[in-house]
Amino acid sequence: xxxxxxxxxxxxxxxxxxxxxxxxxxxxxxxxxxxxxxxxxxxxxxxxxxxxxxxxxxxxxxxxxxxxxxxxxxxxxxxxxxxxxxxxxxxxxxxxxxxxxxxxxxxxxxxxxxxxxxxxxxxxxxxxxxxxxxxxxxxxxxxxxxxxxxxxxxxxxxxxxxxxxxxxxxxxxxxxxxxxxxxxxxxxxxxxxxxxxxxxxxxxxxxxxxxxxxxxxxxxxxxxxxxxxxxxxxxxxxxxxxxxxxxxxxxxxxxxxxxxxxxxxxxxxxxxxxxxxxxxxxxxxxxxxxxxxxxxxx
Amino acid sequence: xxxxxxxxxxxxxxxxxxxxxxxxxxxxxxxxxxxxxxxxxxxxxxxxxxxxxxxxxxxxxxxxxxxxxxxxxxxxxxxxxxxxxxxxxxxxxxxxxxxxxxxxxxxxxxxxxxxxxxxxxxxxxxxxxxxxxxxxxxxxxxxxxxxxxxxxxxxxxxxxxxxxxxxxxxxxxxxxxxxxxxxxxxxxxxxxxxxxxxxxxxxxxxxxxxxxxxxxxxxxxxxxxxxxxxxxxxxxxxxxxxxxxxxxxxxxxxxxxxxxxxxxxxxxxxxxxxxxxxxxxxxxxxxxxxxxxxxxxxxxxxxxxxxxxxxxxxxxxxxxxxxxxxxxxxxxxxxxxxxxxxxxxxxxx
Numbered sequence: 001x002x003x004x005x006x007x008x009x010x011x012x013x014x015x016x017x018x019x020x021x022x023x024x025x026x027x028x029x030x031x032x033x034x035x036x037x038x039x040x041x042x043x044x045x046x047x048x049x050x051x052x053x054x055x056x057x058x059x060x061x062x063x064x065x066x067x068x069x070x071x072x073x074x075x076x077x078x079x080x081x082x083x084x085x086x087x088x089x090x091x092x093x094x095x096x097x098x099x100x101x102x103x104x105x106x107x108x109x110x111x112x113x114x115x116x117x118x119x120x121x122x123x124x125x126x127x128x129x130x131x132x133x134x135x136x137x138x139x140x141x142x143x144x145x146x147x148x149x150x151x152x153x154x155x156x157x158x159x160x161x162x163x164x165x166x167x168x169x170x171x172x173x174x175x176x177x178x179x180x181x182x183x184x185x186x187x188x189x190x191x192x193x194x195x196x197x198x199x200x201x202x203x204x205x206x207x208x209x210x211x212x213x214x215x216x217x218x219x220x221x222x223x224x225x226x227x228x229x230x231x232x233x234x235x236x237x238x239x240x241x242x243x244x245x246x247x248x249x250x251x252x253x254x255x256x257x258x259x260x261x262x263x264x265x266x267x268x269x270x271x272x273x274x275x276x277x278x279x280x281x282x283x284x285x286x287x288x289x290x291x292x293x294x295x296x297x298x
Numbered sequence: 299x300x301x302x303x304x305x306x307x308x309x310x311x312x313x314x315x316x317x318x319x320x321x322x323x324x325x326x327x328x329x330x331x332x333x334x335x336x337x338x339x340x341x342x343x344x345x346x347x348x349x350x351x352x353x354x355x356x357x358x359x360x361x362x363x364x365x366x367x368x369x370x371x372x373x374x375x376x377x378x379x380x381x382x383x384x385x386x387x388x389x390x391x392x393x394x395x396x397x398x399x400x401x402x403x404x405x406x407x408x409x410x411x412x413x414x415x416x417x418x419x420x421x422x423x424x425x426x427x428x429x430x431x432x433x434x435x436x437x438x439x440x441x442x443x444x445x446x447x448x449x450x451x452x453x454x455x456x457x458x459x460x461x462x463x464x465x466x467x468x469x470x471x472x473x474x475x476x477x478x479x480x481x482x483x484x485x486x487x488x489x490x491x492x493x494x495x496x497x498x499x500x501x502x503x504x505x506x507x508x509x510x511x512x513x514x515x516x517x518x519x520x521x522x523x524x525x526x527x528x529x530x531x532x533x534x535x536x537x538x539x540x541x542x543x544x545x546x547x548x549x550x551x552x553x554x555x556x557x558x559x560x561x562x563x564x565x566x567x568x569x570x571x572x573x574x575x576x577x578x579x580x581x582x583x584x585x586x587x588x589x590x591x592x593x594x595x596x597x598x599x600x601x602x603x604x605x606x607x608x609x610x611x612x613x614x615x616x617x618x619x620x621x622x623x624x625x626x627x628x629x630x631x632x633x634x635x636x637x638x639x640x641x642x643x644x645x646x647x
Binding site for chain 2: 034078082083084085087088089091092093094095096097098099100102103106107225228231232235267269270272273276277279280283284287288291
């Protein structure tokens with residue numbers, strides 16, 4: 001039973017982790033991405049359709065990433081070039097894309113809310129020969145798909161990218177001190193656009209993971225607000241890739257436990273509120289710490 | 299966060315500012331309709347007839363607009379103080395649940411007591427729900443956008459828990475509370491339609507809001523704090539106290555929107571209670587530029603879209619989802635500034 005929970009927890013972490021890492025880079029470059037959920041939704045739909053028509057999961061992932069990236073680009077343009085408020089545009093994208101997806105499903109497939117296609121190419125699972133038989137360790141390491149491995153590989157890569165590469169430093173400058181960045185001849189708006197496209201790509205992949213990695217069908221509620229959980233994760237992680245990943249893992253564990261606990265007298269709805277409660281508590285603790293530090297210093 | 303601050307100006311400017319996002323969103327949705335094989339002009343013509351074509355359709359539109367007037371007002375009140383309350387959706391849930399709870403438990407009370415107590419319960423629940431985000435914002439400067447957004451999800455899950463467990467109607471399989479007593483229901487104004495006394499409450503509050511913003515000291519202070527918090531503080535206004543007050547007021551009005559929906563339309567509380575009234579309210583407040591008349595007109599527009607969208611789906615094969623597409627795009631276009639900075643500079647010089 002513990003192996004099942006661990007395996008399910010790793011499974012449910014991947015989509016949140018992907019979107020959260022994208023949103024984290026986006027936020028560091030100076031844009032809080034409220035629209036991640038809409039990009040996940042688009043990625044989930046496009047991923048499933050391409051997986052069914054091409055029979056190739058790599059093509060499906062690429063298409064899902066492009067779908068998310070295009071949405072990210074449009075959203076970024078509205079914010080950086082038309083001076084639109086990022087929160088409202090993000091919520092606007094959430095509503096408009098949800099409507100578009102349902103409009104498309106009805107118009108193209110005549111179905112309301114759910115899309116089930118034959119011959120969907122699902123993500124392959126990598127079983128590691130000897131490790132798979134070890135209890136606990138096997139559940140953690142074996143039987144996962146390439147996207148899960150890629151998502152976890154992205155955590156140290158993001159740390160390295162932000163701390164050690166020229167582009168990473170420039171992104172941080174664009175977010176932290178846009179005036180200074182401009183004075184150095186950089187274009188903070190273009191850097192911000194690039195980071196939003198990246199966030200869209202990652203969220204699109206996260207969405208595709210839900211449709212072709214977990215279930216193999218699409219449903220209009222497939223993201224179940226995971227884009228907002230990703231938002232919670234990078235707020236919780238305070239822009240650090242490792243704490244963000246840890247938080248995504250915690251949410252994945254909650255998700256897995258909640259499925260397990262169904263019908264065992266534990267109200268799953270209460271478990272569902274935990275990620276959101278945690279974010280409020282952590283933000284409060286952080287603000288309190290900042291205030292105390294300031295009071296001591298001054 | 300000042301995207302919605304209204305600018306005093308000539309009369310055509312706010313009118314144009316209100317119409318432009320509509321037209322842009324309708325144009326984009328028109329392209330989508332054309333691609334899907336519908337004639338957008340036919341669809342929009344049908345939408346207009348189905349929302350304002352007869353007395354019956356107009357009452358339906360007004361009924362659909364009622365909760366949106368309240369949620370739009372709830373958001374405008376906070377916007378005015380420079381607070382971006384994304385949590386009105388959650389207030390609609392807790393307010394609706396509180397009103398329904400009083401309405402189906404205290405059934406022995408006469409209407410003259412029960413209805414006001416139900417409404418009062420929603421006001422208290424809604425404002426208490428915004429107490430924590432308000433205090434966190436005022437005392438510690440915690441970003442209210444994130445906390446109120448998180449509070450929405452918490453409210454929706456908590457309400458789902460209560461409706462599936464302790465408050466589930468006996469013998470009911472679907473997640474709903476018992477029906478409220480007849481005495482707790484808001485009286486209907488034009489019986490076959492669901493238009494009810496909640497509409498009058500919403501209109502009265504909008505009028506009060508218009509007068510309050512112009513003539514009351516608190517209204518002026520709020521506006522000042524929203525436009526420039528540091529200047530307001532320097533003039534002796536306690537901005538943190540003001541922020542908490544406005545968050546509580548915003549929550550109370552959001553809760554009332556839930557009560558109007560529960561006692562006027564649904565007759566009880568069910569899961570999936572609100573069709574996003576709190577989020578549409580953001581679009582309403584933005585488009586109405588925080589003014590009472592603007593909020594009324596914008597709520598009417600979204601009410602018309604919702605009610606007509608539902609009926610055109612019956613008569614044609616146009617999916618109702620076109621309404622969500624228009625709504626989301628209106629939100630985006632309402633805050634996007636197409637060449638406006640350039641235009642303003644020209645007018646100024």
